Amino acid sequence: MFGSKSSVTSAQVLDALKGVIDPDLHRNIVELGFVKNLEIDGSKVKFDVDLTTPACPVKEQLKEECERRVAALPGVKAVAVTMTATTTGRAFAGKVAMSGVRNVLAVASGKGGVGKSTTAVNLALALRERGAKVGLLDADVYGPSIPMMLGVQKRPQMTPEKKILPVVAHGLATMSMGYLSDDNTPVIWRGPMVSGLIQQFLGVVEWGELDYLVIDLPPGTGDIQLTLCQQAPLAGAIIVTTPQDVSLLDARKGLKMFEQVNVPVLGLVENMSFFICGHCHQRTEIFRHGGGQGESVRLGVPFLGEIPLDPEVVLGGDSGQPILLRNPKSAVAEAYRKVAGAMAAQLSIANAQAPAQNNVKLFWNAGSAAAGGGAAPGGGPKPSGHDHDHDHGHSHDSGHQHGPGCSHGH
Numbered sequence: 001m002f003g004s005k006s007s008v009t010s011a012q013v014l015d016a017l018k019g020v021i022d023p024d025l026h027r028n029i030v031e032l033g034f035v036k037n038l039e040i041d042g043s044k045v046k047f048d049v050d051l052t053t054p055a056c057p058v059k060e061q062l063k064e065e066c067e068r069r070v071a072a073l074p075g076v077k078a079v080a081v082t083m084t085a086t087t088t089g090r091a092f093a094g095k096v097a098m099s100g101v102r103n104v105l106a107v108a109s110g111k112g113g114v115g116k117s118t119t120a121v122n123l124a125l126a127l128r129e130r131g132a133k134v135g136l137l138d139a140d141v142y143g144p145s146i147p148m149m150l151g152v153q154k155r156p157q158m159t160p161e162k163k164i165l166p167v168v169a170h171g172l173a174t175m176s177m178g179y180l181s182d183d184n185t186p187v188i189w190r191g192p193m194v195s196g197l198i199q200q201f202l203g204v205v206e207w208g209e210l211d212y213l214v215i216d217l218p219p220g221t222g223d224i225q226l227t228l229c230q231q232a233p234l235a236g237a238i239i240v241t242t243p244q245d246v247s248l249l250d251a252r253k254g255l256k257m258f259e260q261v262n263v264p265v266l267g268l269v270e271n272m273s274f275f276i277c278g279h280c281h282q283r284t285e286i287f288r289h290g291g292g293q294g295e296s297v298r299l300g301v302p303f304l305g306e307i308p309l310d311p312e313v314v315l316g317g318d319s320g321q322p323i324l325l326r327n328p329k330s331a332v333a334e335a336y337r338k339v340a341g342a343m344a345a346q347l348s349i350a351n352a353q354a355p356a357q358n359n360v361k362l363f364w365n366a367g368s369a370a371a372g373g374g375a376a377p378g379g380g381p382k383p384s385g386h387d388h389d390h391d392h393g394h395s396h397d398s399g400h401q402h403g404p405g406c407s408h409g410h
C-alpha cells in the first residue's frame with residue numbers, strides 16, 4: 001500500500017524474518033506469530049516483535065537479528081523494530097481462582113537458610129525491572145521475612161467489597177502474614193490454618209493484573225508445602241539450593257513434591273555458589289562447585305544459574321533494600337537477572353507445552369468464581385477490555401496461544 005513498485009514487499013520482509021529462529025523452540029518467529037504491525041513506507045520498514053515475557057533473556061539478540069535480516073533486503077534503508085511482550089499464562093481447573101494473575105510461581109527449598117526468600121524477592125524485582133507486573137506473596141508463615149527484606153511494615157487496606165489490597169513495595173504488590181501480626185509473638189500454625197490462610201491470600205487479596213505472582217513457600221517439602229502447591233494455580237516452581245550435598249538431597253525431595261502435584265519444575269538455582277573477594281576479586285569456591293548444575297542434569301530439570309555469596313546481600317536483606325536495588329551493578333544482581341530471564345523463558349516454554357485447552361492467552365473476568373473452591377466470589381479486578389462474552393467460569397481463554405518460549409509469542 002505504501003511506496004513505489006520497487007519498494008520491498010511484506011512477503012519479502014516476512015520471508016527474511018523466517019530466518020530468525022527462536023533459540024529455545026527451534027521455530028521461526030513468523031511461524032510463532034511474533035511479528036506484528038508490519039508497515040512498509042517506501043524504503044522504511046517498521047514492525048513489532050511481541051514476546052511472551054518482558055524478561056526474555058535473548059530479547060536484544062532477537063531484535064538485532066531482525067534488524068540485520070530486514071536491512072539486508074534490497075530497497076530497505078531503515079528498519080525500526082519494537083520489542084513488546086504479552087505475558088502468556090495457563091488456566092487451571094480445580095484451584096483457587098485468581099482473577100488477573102497470569103502466572104503463579106513458587107520458590108521452594110528443601111530446608112531453611114539456603115536463601116529462598118532472598119531469591120524470591122530479587123527475582124520478583126528482576127522481573128519487575130524488565131517491565132513485568134509482579135506480585136510477591138510471603139507464604140513463609142513461620143518466619144515471614146519479606147516485610148523486613150522490603151523495608152515495609154504497613155497494614156493492608158480493605159476495599160468496600162471486603163477484599164484485601166496488597167501492600168506496594170518497590171513496585172511489587174506484596175502480601176505477608178508479617179503485615180498482619182502486631183508483635184513478634186510466634187504464632188503456632190497448624191496445617192489446616194496455614195492452608196486456610198493461603199487460600200485467603202490467594203483468593204481474597206485483590207492482586208490486580210499481574211504477569212507473575214511469586215510465592216515464597218515455607219522451607220521444606222512436607223504436607224503443608226504440598227497442600228499449598230495443591231491449592232495454588234501454580235504454573236511452575238523453582239528450587240533454591242546451596243552447593244553442598246545435603247542441600248542437594250533436599251532439592252531432590254522438592255522435585256518429588258512438585259511431581260506429585262503436577263507442577264512443572266522450571267529449574268534449580270544454586271545460591272552461595274562461590275565467593276568473590278571484595279579486595280582482591282579472587283573467586284573462591286567455598287563449597288564443592290557445580291553441585292547444582294550436576295544435580296539439574298541428573299534430575300532432568302533446567303539449571304537456571306548460580307548466585308555468588310556476597311555479604312552485601314545480607315546487608316540489603318536487613319535494611320529493606322534488596323541487592324538488586326542496593327547495588328544494581330553488582331555480580332549478584334546480574335546473577336539474579338540471569339536467573340529471572342531463564343526462569344521466565346522456561347515458564348513460557350512450559351505454558352506453550354501445556355495441553356491445548358490450557359494453553360491460552362488469559363482474559364480474566366471480574367467476579368469469576370473458584371472452580372475448585374476457596375476464592376471469595378465477586379470483586380475481581382476488571383479485565384483489560386477483553387471480558388465481553390466471557391462470563392461463565394473460572395478463568396477464560398480466548399483463542400489459542402500459538403507461541404512458546406520466552407520470545408515465544410502467542
Ligand code: ADP
Nearest residue numbers: 112113114115116117118308309310313314317
Ligand atoms: P531462606 O528463605 O532459605 O530461609 P533467606 O533468604 O532468609 O533464606 O537467607 C538466609 C540468610 O542468608 C539471610 O541472612 C540472607 O541475607 C543470606 N543470604 C541469602 N543469599 C545470600 C547470598 N547469595 N550471599 C550472602 N548472603 C545470602
